[in-house]
Amino acid sequence: MKRTVFISIVGRPNVGKSTIMNRILGEKVAIVSNKPQTTRNCIRGILTEGEDQFVFFDTPGIHRPQNRLGDYMVTAAKSGMQQGDVVMLVVDVNKPVSKTELEVIEYLKREGVPSILVLNKIDTVRREQIAEKIAAYATKHEFDAVVPVSAKSGKHVDEVMDELSKFLRESEWFFPEDVATDQPMRQYVSEIIREKLLRALDREVPHGIAVVIEEYRDTGSLIKIRAEIICEKQSHKQIIIGKGGEVLKKVGMYSREELEKLTGSKIFLDLWVRVKENWREREGLVSNFGYNKKDIDQ
Ligand SMILES: Nc1nc2c(ncn2[C@@H]2O[C@H](COP(=O)(O)OP(=O)(O)OP(=O)(O)O)[C@@H](O)[C@H]2O)c(=O)[nH]1
């Protein structure tokens, strides 16, 4: 008897939503960085075990949008929250209960959606702090389960799976058993390059970056990829390229390494940097660069 469950992973930016999804899948499907607002689209991750299929929606962190891109991300997150049979609210155990968590809890109560509270990053705090956080959330909502975890080390992540298993229902599967995501290859490639940029750059520069794949051609012996890195200002372009092209070279090298591992092919990667003044404020450009509200199931 085949069973399925859809799980929405939601929460504030930077709490570890993508990390925990990757950990559960045992594969990197969503990019991760130490900067908030890393994930911009809803990304599906699929785990099939025996007769059971778990379909996860990793969503962008819910925040107060500052521009059109932010509007898109929050719309995508809220739509993703509604796709799940069960909502997994991920919080950073170091952080107090915030407006975002209260907003999610309000939705859970209003719609009567089952939910699991995941207190992440327990590797960074003392045990008493975990108990305090559990008590703080207990006054706000009766979750179906509360699981303190470390997504980074994997500690207690199996308990999250035990809890999620309780929501499996008899149903046909929606995805083949051997796929971990339905993300199109071009999006995957652009995300990997964006991750390397997020890791190489500081402050506001990486937040104003989009990566557009202009060419993706598999010649059999080699995959040729040409990507444009869009940034918001001329000064950002110089930072992205770096002295003597050093930063861009590194980004290219790390991206290529990961793409070769992912595809098992040799990769030729050609990166270009282009300025589109304040593109995050311009609806047309935001949707051109892969963040189109029309693509969101609402
Ligand atoms: N110490 C510690 N760090 C963690 C843990 N889980 C995630 N992190 C780190 O937290 C940062 C954010 O992780 P992400 O998975 O990108 O967070 P996210 O919630 O998906 O963030 P957005 O996509 O921006 O909403 C990264 O630097 C992770 O390595 C954990 O259990 N312990």
Ligand SMILES: [Mg+2]
């Ligand atoms: Mg993320």
